[in-house]
Amino acid sequence: MKLDFSVAVHSLFYLEANSPRKIASRELAASLDLNAVVIRNILSVLHKRGYIEGTVGKNGGYQLKKALADINVGELYDVTIPPTLSYARFITGRSEGINKTDQISSNMSETLTDLFTLADDQYRAFYHRFTLADLKQDLYHHGYFKKLVKINDK
Template sequence: MTSEFAIAVHALVFLDRSNATIASEELADNVCTNPVCIRRVMGKLKKAGLIETREGMGGGYRIAKANSDITLRQISDALENTFVKASWRSGNPDKKCLVASGMSVVMDELVTGMNRSCNDYLERITIQKVEERLTALKEEKDNETGGCLSCQ
């Protein structure tokens, strides 16, 4: 998982719960990153139609769809995310040995399958489900005080 994916999920949940247009500086503060990272990620989410932007005074980002209509798979796709990568392949396809000549193909198939499994899993999780889990965590903490006012 990339940091961009974590930033995107965090930002979308915060935008949805805020139900407002949020500037990149405020969003960066909540995500605990810098506004440049936010703008880079949000540009990709905008291109995918997951957020809307407003320019000028009072401008910023706003979620573009219902939280139940945004899956983590859509976010991953918007970021062109790959979960598993093989940067090196053993063997050599020109060797006569079955193992040496075929291992890179088998490893590529494994990597492709792992990425497919990750994406299938993310297809079943929506921003709404992430928010429900956050609410459950809050309840598990026995109404512990603290945190930001917009989250209480």
């Protein structure tokens, strides 16, 4: 789900802000204004990937396992937003040209799939340039992130 990345970032910030208190998924759900099931699914992924530690049940709750500076935004994006394998739906042309001489229709799909895949690589590479510590700066001093990108791209 496209919201998963935002939920993951939000949850990690919340755990960090309340550290070292253990946070239950219920409390996170209230803060994010989302259904607890959605939160639990994403916490489960974050737990499996070693971003957080904790237990479910009574007296349970989660804590951040890594420093924000050690959490790469791109890795988090890759974990929560799977590669768009649905490009195919946005591509014209048949895989088998009915008219043999219509090479455009036959090859369009392969060419555009390569174009979209390479563009997506670049898109993800952008996220990989930052850590959650960068985003946290922006959370408390909005505008920081835009400036950071400008400086980096100079």
